[in-house]
Amino acid sequence: MRASQSFLPLLKETPAEAELVSHQLLLRGGFIRRLASGLYTWLPLGLRVLRRVEQVVREEMDRSGAQEILMTVVQPAELWQESGRWELYGPELLRLKDRHQRDFCLGPTHEEVISDLARREIRSYRQLPVNLYQIQTKFRDEIRPRFGLMRAREFIMKDAYSFHMDQASLEEGYRAMYDAYCRVFQRLGLDFRAVEADSGAIGGKRSHEFHVLADSGEDAIAFCRHCDYAANVELAESAENPEAAATPAVDTPAAVLTETPDIRSVAAQAEHLGIGRHQIVKTILVMADDRPLLLLLRGDDELNLIKAQRHLGCARLRLATAEEAEEHTGAPVGFIGPRDLPAGLPVLADLRLRGLQDFSSGANQRDKHWLHLQWGRDLPWPEAWADLRLVQAGDPCPRCAGGSLEICRGIEVGHVFQLGTRYSERLGVRVLDEGGREQTVLMGCYGIGVSRIVAATVEQSHDERGIVWPEALAPFRVGIVAINGRKSPAVLSAALELHDRLEAAGIPTLLDDRDERPGVQFATLDLIGLPHRVVVSDKLLAQGMLEYRARRDSDNRLLTPDALWELLGGAS
Amino acid sequence: MRASQSFLPLLKETPAEAELVSHQLLLRGGFIRRLASGLYTWLPLGLRVLRRVEQVVREEMDRSGAQEILMTVVQPAELWQESGRWELYGPELLRLKDRHQRDFCLGPTHEEVISDLARREIRSYRQLPVNLYQIQTKFRDEIRPRFGLMRAREFIMKDAYSFHMDQASLEEGYRAMYDAYCRVFQRLGLDFRAVEADSGAIGGKRSHEFHVLADSGEDAIAFCRHCDYAANVELAESAENPEAAATPAVDTPAAVLTETPDIRSVAAQAEHLGIGRHQIVKTILVMADDRPLLLLLRGDDELNLIKAQRHLGCARLRLATAEEAEEHTGAPVGFIGPRDLPAGLPVLADLRLRGLQDFSSGANQRDKHWLHLQWGRDLPWPEAWADLRLVQAGDPCPRCAGGSLEICRGIEVGHVFQLGTRYSERLGVRVLDEGGREQTVLMGCYGIGVSRIVAATVEQSHDERGIVWPEALAPFRVGIVAINGRKSPAVLSAALELHDRLEAAGIPTLLDDRDERPGVQFATLDLIGLPHRVVVSDKLLAQGMLEYRARRDSDNRLLTPDALWELLGGAS
Known part of the structure; x- marks a missing residue:
């Protein structure tokens, strides 16, 4: 064209x-x-x-x-x-x-x-x-x-x-x-x-x-x-093995109810108490088909709502509002915890919590958190466990031994x-x-x-100059630049001849015969991303050569017409 | 397929x-x-x-x-x-x-x-x-x-x-x-x-x-x-020449006002008065962009509203209602005519009326028509003329001499x-x-x-058995009928081989290998209209032949595989 x-x-x-x-x-x-x-x-x-x-x-x-x-x-x-x-x-x-x-x-x-x-x-x-x-x-x-x-x-x-x-x-x-x-x-x-x-x-x-x-x-x-x-x-x-036994507790100090005025986030809790986020159990009230349910996760993990929903098999799962949370737990958001819950409120815990003892959590009272909690001693082991967390880069692979997730x-x-x-x-x-x-x-x-x-x-295939089409998707496989084609009949006719020959061989080709400076012509072909560029100019014709460049390369190559033909034919 | x-x-x-x-x-x-x-x-x-x-x-x-x-x-x-x-x-x-x-x-x-x-x-x-x-x-x-x-x-x-x-x-x-x-x-x-x-x-x-x-x-x-x-x-x-001179009147009897009780249609008027429909001028009130206009046509012609509209160059042209007609002419529909019209009501006459003298028309009074009217004598020649009539089969061609319209x-x-x-x-x-x-x-x-x-x-290409696709439009060019293909491995394999060979040659082919009676298979191919039908059967295989029929023909031909190949290749 x-x-x-x-x-x-x-x-x-x-x-x-x-x-x-x-x-x-x-x-x-x-x-x-x-x-x-x-x-x-x-x-x-x-x-x-x-x-x-x-x-x-x-x-x-x-x-x-x-x-x-x-x-x-x-x-x-x-x-x-x-x-x-x-x-x-x-x-x-x-x-x-x-x-x-x-x-x-x-x-x-x-x-x-x-x-x-x-x-x-x-x-x-x-x-x-x-x-x-x-x-x-x-x-x-x-x-x-x-x-x-x-x-x-x-x-x-x-x-x-x-x-x-x-x-x-x-x-x-x-x-x-x-x-x-x-x-x-x-x-x-x-x-x-x-x-x-x-x-x-x-x-x-x-x-x-x-x-x-x-x-x-x-x-x-x-x-x-x-x-x-x-x-x-x-x-x-997550790679946690749901069949693995829970870690038994060792050396957990006695549980302590601490004052945590206005400490509502896991980050603030960790800082205030001088512990790691992984030593915190965070407690999230969700509404599963409009029924309340407490989800427990380790403080350094994020809830994956979609996995939770699939595990529960419910039609809708959403975070509870602050009002709903207080209504169903008796405690304001930020202070809810798994100990001393109202009877009948079901709990589902992430599998990672099985390995955790000596942890902190909300105390179901405003401005109070527990320290040194231990499953089985201070509160009952959760009855239901599931994989609830969002995986993170570096997690072990859930399928193979030794691999890790990217x-x-x-x-x-x-x-x-x-x-x-x-x-x-x-x-x-x-x-x-x-x-x-x-x-x-x-x-x-x-x-x-x-x-x-x-x-x-x-998105996948571009550079600072423009698109880099894969061969299979390029609108044209070859772009020919006729340098000064409007002024040099020899250039235009050689470029046209090459264009017609390529097209006849079933290689879609765009001939840039516009009345533009070479810089504009080159920039256009780079922008529209054709895989192969061939330059025809008076100087090249005098040498009997063509200049070739692949869109993915930065090197120009001088080729005879036959060598170019072979190169493009080979790519067809 | x-x-x-x-x-x-x-x-x-x-x-x-x-x-x-x-x-x-x-x-x-x-x-x-x-x-x-x-x-x-x-x-x-x-x-x-x-x-x-x-x-x-x-x-x-x-x-x-x-x-x-x-x-x-x-x-x-x-x-x-x-x-x-x-x-x-x-x-x-x-x-x-x-x-x-x-x-x-x-x-x-x-x-x-x-x-x-x-x-x-x-x-x-x-x-x-x-x-x-x-x-x-x-x-x-x-x-x-x-x-x-x-x-x-x-x-x-x-x-x-x-x-x-x-x-x-x-x-x-x-x-x-x-x-x-x-x-x-x-x-x-x-x-x-x-x-x-x-x-x-x-x-x-x-x-x-x-x-x-x-x-x-x-x-x-x-x-x-x-x-x-x-x-x-x-x-x-219409072939009327707009430049042609009007026919002068000859021997028209004196105009007569006749009683025509409840005679409203051209047909009734012709019968009642004992004249031909072509001796009647019919008068139609139309509204051109909501302005009244009288159109005159010969009684045996029909008004072509689209031609009239194009001639007038108006945005909308429609027949007037009975109320509008009476309001603007003073006469009820069926009795309107070109003589004694209210001043200022424009008139446009079909070119065919130029050749007409001694005609009948409505008298602009209820239950009355004129007989023996003559342009120029009993009423003024219309000022405006145009081609207003619907052409009819047999009319002379408007372009060439001697041709007529179909x-x-x-x-x-x-x-x-x-x-x-x-x-x-x-x-x-x-x-x-x-x-x-x-x-x-x-x-x-x-x-x-x-x-x-x-x-x-x-619509253009079918017969009583089904569609007859032109080669260029057929969904498949060839249909192969494998007779008893479900029971005869030899038939199925020969049919498949032919199918594959035709497809490989770029001839789209449908192989009917369904478990159906031959009659049903033939009827199906006739219905869907593939241009070429080839039959493979045990009997034909024993003869080393195939049976061929073109959808447009009614003759079956026995062909060797080579002859068939040549025939279909020739049609490709």
Whole structure:
């Protein structure tokens, strides 16, 4: 493509609204333009990248045996009412009425629609398993859309849904999707991790997230370099062995009730009492489905509310308000503790507390804490134990011996779920089994954030000069700079000839034949991040040479046309 | 693809809701499924057809120099308010509010969004002309969605928008699109016509519609077989020469005022008076932008309101109500006539009336008509003349000598418009010209109903057994029927080998290896309309032969595998 004849609007200034580097570079390089909050137009350059992502996703989905369909953006409310999500889904679900005042929504996902299709069209176990996918526009009405494509309101997703007779078949289909996702991200040239994940509001049992690693990622991922353990920090397990016996007490001095005027935080308590934070038991009142429950953690640990909720199996878990805490414990927040609790208030303790004796905690009286408490002596051992803490970098790996956890940031670009019968039960997706009996099918669902991958790639792969596209995603593989092409017919014709030859060989090429200074031309190609740059100038032509530079390198190389051809052909 | 492993749900019965044959066959053959009124899911087979249309459209748009982008489905109301269409567009524009109560709509077209992009990104005449297009989901909230894909609410369109400095450049861009459209429809193998068209609500000057010819088409098209004249009947010109002199009167008897009790229609008038309908001048009161105007036509002609409106250049033209008619003429409907009109009521006569003398008309009194009227003698010649009549089959061609008009039905699948400055003026799309002066750009817009083409093709190309896809649109080019493949390993393996060989040669092939009777297999392939059918059976294998039939033929042919290969390769 010739830049002089293309719609490639560049921005000299970094737009003020763009915080993330991917957002800045995609705007500056003319890949996207903002239409309104969370709404972006894909310009020719950006659309080429998007299509490359789509193509790789499509090929790997097809290879896995999934079949492509296309569902609508607008969905009838009735199906969402059947699944129960019309009520459950928050204001991110954009609801609307048609001219007849019937309710619809813009689809953020398509579980309901696909379940409706399946219950009408699938009758027999012989038709299963089946996996249907689409690459389609979705809408989520984010309260504060930002970060450009990363959290846009309208975006493009690949979503797949599989249907199975039994759990074994679901596991197999899930594994096939997991493998297909690994192939997709490998082919796209991304540094990614598949992590165990919480399946969140979508419901279901087992799930993995696929994260592109990047410092700006919204998610924290704990992983072990020693083995392949990786999990979203929200779910990462602490290495405490739940089967291990509790440490017996030794030499704990007698318990002492101390005055701690207005000492409410663990940090203040440790300082005031001259002890370490790890010698404190912190006590947190939470409301599990509106019923009070005390959680105990070591003072140097943080509560992981999501792990606690999964352990409890409750629908909602939240921190109690100060009023609720005082109402249920009799003590103000900051002075609650496990000793002398009102009868009937259940307690759940983090596994790390088993190894702790001689500790301090709130005394359930204003401005008073205990010192030198000992389980079994001063207060009963908690009846219930669980892994409640947020893991930290340096923790021992929960899977292997000798490994320890690191924590990095990731951008979620894929997610695979085992939905089980969450939707098939409510929408009645039933088929006849071999014995002629009706049976509810099991479902899996599998998403890839196609448009988000474009931004995540830039987050992972850029430098101070601009984007550095992996080969598989680059809008063009080669950029040719025609130096003074407007004035030198020889340069322009040599550049055009090279351009045409590359294009004919199936190597997408952008020829910068604009009437610009060489510095501007070089800066443009660096900004838009094409993997290979070739310079044509009068001086080089006189030598019979071309100048080559890879985007990832800083060295220029003089090459004959044949050598260049071989180099680029080899990279194709 | 193997049918036994594919999601190809067929319907045995024709769904009651489907009126059009395309709707019936696409449902029965498992190409689409209805989700809700006007909303359809594309199943694997249908999506393959849709993608073939998209690909041809994309290639021809790219070949014409247009550049692909992708705009959003959801559009902010502000832009529509700027263009004035937020008020003008009826309830087909689906309006909605986001969580912050801001107004949006689902885009039925994208003139506003593209104009907004252009005014931000195009500054100089050097960047023009430019043509940007997208293939995107659109939404029109039809009051009564029907005919399946033909008039769906959510549908897929290719829309392109071009920007130009002057009319000459616009004409050139328009011509390039016109040519690209012809190539698209030719490549798709469709029998189509490009017709002069009314540009309707979208505004603008010149436009052509592209119609696929089919008896079920909603539009009537007048065309001449003698020359290349073709026009939507809404716009088709009558052959009357506006420059021709009026016929002088000869031998008209004296005018007579006759009693015509309750004779209100032309038909009743002709019968009552014993004259032909062509000897009657019918008089119709219309309201042009709410101002009364009398239109005169020959009794055997019908008024073409659209032609009248274009001639008058008014924003709205409608038939007057009975009350309005009596108020402005003093006579009840059915008795209005051109003689003795109230002063100041303007009159516009159809050109065909110039040749008429000795005619009858209403007398502007209840239950009275004139007989033997004559222009110039009994009443003044009308001051204004225009082409107001609907053309009829058999009319002389308005372009060539000796040709006559035929009228056929067509399905509109494409439309090209010269918008001029309709949008660029309101949204302020201005660039600097060579002299450094700001100038409003001219625009063209060009649409193709991508999803509608799928239905239109079926309307044009089917028989009593099912769909007959043109090669370019078929979901698979070849269908292989493995007779008793479940019982004969030899048949299945031979069929699979042929399937794999064809697929490897880039010929998309469907292998029917389902456990079905041969009759069902044949009927399925006929229904889904693949161009080439190959049968593999034990009997044929023993002969070393395959049985071949083209979907358009009724003859089976016995071929050796080599001969078949040559035949299909030749068709590729």
